[in-house]
Amino acid sequence: xxxxxxxxxxxxxxxxxxxxxxxxxxxxxxxxxxxxxxxxxxxxxxxxxxxxxxxxxxxxxxxxxxxxxxxxxxxxxxxxxxxxxxxxxxxxxxxxxxxxxxxxxxxxxxxxxxxxxxxxxxxxxxxxxxxxxxxxxxxxxxxxxxxxxxxxxxxxxxxxxxxxxxxxxxxxxxxxxxxxxxxxxxxxxxxxxxxxxxxxxxxxxxxxxxxxxxxxxxxxxxxxxxxxxxxxxxxxxxxxxxxxxxxxxxxxxxxxxxxxxxxxxxxxxxxxxxxxxxxxxxxxxxxxxxxxxxxxxxxxxxxxxxxxxxxxxxxxxxxxxxxxxxxxxxxxxxxxxxxxxxxxxxxxxxxxxxxxxxxxxxxxxxxxxxxxxxxxxxxxxxxxxxxxxxx
Amino acid sequence: xxxxxxxxxxxxxxxxxxxxxxxxxxxxxxxxxxxxxxxxxxxxxxxxxxxxxxxxxxxxxxxxxxxxxxxxxxxxxxxxxxxxxxxxxxxxxxxxxxxxxxxxxxxxxxxxxxxxxxxxxxxxxxxxxxxxxxxxxxxxxxxxxxxxxxxxxxxxxxxxxxxxxxxxxxxxxxxxxxxxxxxxxxxxxxxxxxxxxxxxxxxxxxxxxxxxxxxxxxxxxxxxxxxxxxxxxxxxxxxxxxxxxxxxxxxxxxxxxxxxxxxxxxxxxxxxxxxxxxxxxxxxxxxxxxxxxxxxxxxxxxxxxxxxxxxxxxxxxxxxxxxxxxxxxxxxxxxxxxxxxxxxxxxxxxxxxxxxxxxxxxxxxxxxxxxxxxxxxxxxxxxxxxxxxxx
Numbered sequence: 001x002x003x004x005x006x007x008x009x010x011x012x013x014x015x016x017x018x019x020x021x022x023x024x025x026x027x028x029x030x031x032x033x034x035x036x037x038x039x040x041x042x043x044x045x046x047x048x049x050x051x052x053x054x055x056x057x058x059x060x061x062x063x064x065x066x067x068x069x070x071x072x073x074x075x076x077x078x079x080x081x082x083x084x085x086x087x088x089x090x091x092x093x094x095x096x097x098x099x100x101x102x103x104x105x106x107x108x109x110x111x112x113x114x115x116x117x118x119x120x121x122x123x124x125x126x127x128x129x130x131x132x133x134x135x136x137x138x139x140x141x142x143x144x145x146x147x148x149x150x151x152x153x154x155x156x157x158x159x160x161x162x163x164x165x166x167x168x169x170x171x172x173x174x175x176x177x178x179x180x181x182x183x184x185x186x187x188x189x190x191x192x193x194x195x196x197x198x199x200x201x202x203x204x205x206x207x208x209x210x211x212x213x214x215x216x217x218x219x220x221x222x223x224x225x226x227x228x229x230x231x232x233x234x235x236x237x238x239x240x241x242x243x244x245x246x247x248x249x250x251x252x253x254x255x256x257x258x259x260x261x262x263x264x265x266x267x268x269x270x271x272x273x274x275x276x277x278x279x280x281x282x283x284x285x286x287x288x289x290x291x292x293x294x295x296x297x298x299x300x301x302x303x304x305x306x307x308x309x310x311x312x313x314x315x316x317x318x319x320x321x322x323x324x325x326x327x328x329x330x331x332x333x334x335x336x337x338x339x340x341x342x343x344x345x346x347x348x349x350x351x352x353x354x355x356x357x358x359x360x361x362x363x364x365x366x367x368x369x370x371x372x373x374x375x376x377x378x379x380x381x382x383x384x385x386x387x388x389x390x391x
Numbered sequence: 392x393x394x395x396x397x398x399x400x401x402x403x404x405x406x407x408x409x410x411x412x413x414x415x416x417x418x419x420x421x422x423x424x425x426x427x428x429x430x431x432x433x434x435x436x437x438x439x440x441x442x443x444x445x446x447x448x449x450x451x452x453x454x455x456x457x458x459x460x461x462x463x464x465x466x467x468x469x470x471x472x473x474x475x476x477x478x479x480x481x482x483x484x485x486x487x488x489x490x491x492x493x494x495x496x497x498x499x500x501x502x503x504x505x506x507x508x509x510x511x512x513x514x515x516x517x518x519x520x521x522x523x524x525x526x527x528x529x530x531x532x533x534x535x536x537x538x539x540x541x542x543x544x545x546x547x548x549x550x551x552x553x554x555x556x557x558x559x560x561x562x563x564x565x566x567x568x569x570x571x572x573x574x575x576x577x578x579x580x581x582x583x584x585x586x587x588x589x590x591x592x593x594x595x596x597x598x599x600x601x602x603x604x605x606x607x608x609x610x611x612x613x614x615x616x617x618x619x620x621x622x623x624x625x626x627x628x629x630x631x632x633x634x635x636x637x638x639x640x641x642x643x644x645x646x647x648x649x650x651x652x653x654x655x656x657x658x659x660x661x662x663x664x665x666x667x668x669x670x671x672x673x674x675x676x677x678x679x680x681x682x683x684x685x686x687x688x689x690x691x692x693x694x695x696x697x698x699x700x701x702x703x704x705x706x707x708x709x710x711x712x713x714x715x716x717x718x719x720x721x722x723x724x725x726x727x728x729x730x731x732x733x734x735x736x737x738x739x740x741x742x743x744x745x746x747x748x749x750x751x752x753x754x755x756x757x758x759x760x761x762x763x764x765x766x767x768x769x770x771x772x773x774x775x776x777x778x779x780x781x782x
Binding site for chain 1: 574577578581582584585587588589590591592594595596598599601602603605606653656657659660661687688690691693694
């Protein structure tokens with residue numbers, strides 16, 4: 001069966017542009033080479049910036065014949081890399097590729113290397129290297145004069161030599177690979193930056209919340225624990241699939257849990273840290289922390305959902321909570337989740353006016369308040385997590 | 392001159408994969424069509440998700456002949472869009488393209504539309520629409536059955552009809568365009584997400600700093616102003632190019648300025664808000680805010696440089712500052728900048744123990760302290776900004 005290489009190449013280019021995971025892309029290309037051209041194995045030496053060397057990343061082919069992935073590492077002093085990094089050597093390439101058969105031919109040509117001992121040494125070293133990898137063709141992939149990778153191919157299954165059009169195919173493919181790889185790497189960089197930024201945002205929010213926490217001796221570590229419980233509840237609810245919560249809701253809940261008590265920064269220390277019982281007036285001041293927190297975050301458009309969690313996490317299911325006395329499903333769901341997590345943590349830690357409940361006692365108390373203080377479904381979620389030992 | 396369309400197409404595909412700005416990409420493609428195929432004008436109707444309609448985004452060609460960009464908007468009820476969204480109509484395409492000549496031919500064929508009045512009406516409407524755009528060929532660009540755009544081409548400059556290979560070229564190009572566009576849009580989305588996240592991070596940090604600011608009546612708005620002055624100084628220094636500051640430094644300085652007083656959260660309110668003169672003991676407590684701030688942020692790896700700004704913004708050039716008595720160039724540069732900005736704002740606002748200086752007075756005072764309290768170069772930077780009226 002003849003292969004339409006031009007067509008294969010066009011198809012490959014079109015597929016490549018859509019693949020943004022470098023490893024997926026390389027797997028795809030190598031599989032194609034092994035199947036279409038029927039070589040015994042194919043691998044790719046890929047440049048890794050962080051280590052400044054080339055590593056055999058992925059290989060395809062029969063077990064036993066293929067180069068083991070990850071084990072082979074070549075730095076810039078390695079013969080093959082030196083060869084491809086020096087454009088003086090390019091006349092030795094056959095249609096862009098370095099062939100073992102060509103190497104054998106010039107090594108048996110007595111005149112070829114006269115006065116070029118350095119080159120002869122290099123070529124001998126390359127021959128040794130290619131043989132150790134069981135490789136008969138190396139095809140370089142450049143992006144703007146930078147060597148990004150090298151395709152390394154074993155013999156054809158039928159043991160015949162490679163045809164001109166096959167070499168052209170490899171060469172064009174290698175260049176497309178270089179560009180697709182660069183594209184994929186750029187995508188990966190952007191995605192990593194997004195993750196880094198998100199992490200920075202969460203860590204900074206966490207550090208500042210913990211600092212606010214620390215003002216109130218009795219709530220040390222409270223924010224971290226509430227966040228942990230809220231997220232566990234949310235993941236349970238998503239898995240339970242009876243509610244339609246998405247990744248965005250989980251992200252918002254994460255931030256809202258971290259910031260739920262941020263308004264305490266606006267409550268006078270004298271009240272916040274008072275040892276004895278609070279007066280009605282003082283209690284009122286403390287209760288203002290929900291509204292103060294919402295006011296602090298109010299200018300931030302992207303935190304709309306988060307603000308609902310901060311503002312309403314002291315509402316109660318029966319409408320007897322604050323600041324607005326919202327009832328049942330009218331309470332934003334994000335706030336209802338934080339409310340349960342917040343109360344569970346408050347009960348299981350020491351407070352100025354009482355010692356901590358055991359976890360068992362806290363669960364009994366929370367279940368007793370299902371339908372009055374808490375959303376009954378969320379109490380069931382907390383109970384399920386507790387039974388699983390996840391609290 | 393004959394054109395090697397296959398080659399042009401390959402080149403185009405390879406260029407496209409590297410262009411990540413949709414508009415740049417489209418300009419490139421349209422310019423190529425106008426030049427290589429020599430059409431009078433070429434434009435692209437691009438799908439815009441936010442408005443759920445197709446808009447003529449960019450056009451190329453002689454002024455007067457080309458479709459005005461931005462003015463033409465087609466929603467999904469528009470004849471051309473309806474035509475390409477219904478695969479039942481595809482047999483009417485010539486090699487993927489809808490030709491005005493084909494439309495004219497079938498409209499003059501008496502039998503063609505018998506029993507298909509709806510289609511006839513649609514085709515007549517399309518003819519009218521194409522004529523109003525001075526367009527003779529429409530080539531749809533699909534990505535996975537979704538219509539992403541339509542190439543709209545004017546007549547050839549030589550007034551001849553389009554050849555088969557030209558139509559094949561347009562069609563292949565349109566599909567490549569669709570994929571490259573999708574790629575470019577994905578890039579754009581990621582970049583927008585990075586910007587959104589950065590904005591969220593800065594806004595949240597700003598809101599929390601402002602809340603901490605608010606604890607100390609006399610420093611209301613202080614953080615925002617210090618941040619503004621620091622960034623103005625840094626931009627001046629970058630433009631002055633005598634120092635090697637990069638965008639990363641500017642970003643770090645931004646965050647460090649916002650957080651420079653974050654440690655005040657750890658200073659008792661009774662001291663922070665005291666109206667009368669402070670005792671030595673109380674002064675010492677307040678001075679701890681630099682170290683407390685650094686401690687709060689310490690767990691955050693990505694804020695290493697920021698923490699230097701927070702910790703050392705009360706060091707003095709002559710070594711008489713705190714917390715470590717660092718001297719001259721040993722003081723982290725980020726901290727030296729904040730120090731000048733911080734002092735300038737402190738002087739120009741009321742404090743419990745004195746009224747505000749005028750800006751003039753503050754500049755005189757700061758220049759007097761060049762070399763003792765402040766880095767002399769940075770004082771010159773502040774003075775230059777002041778002279779320009781930028782403070």
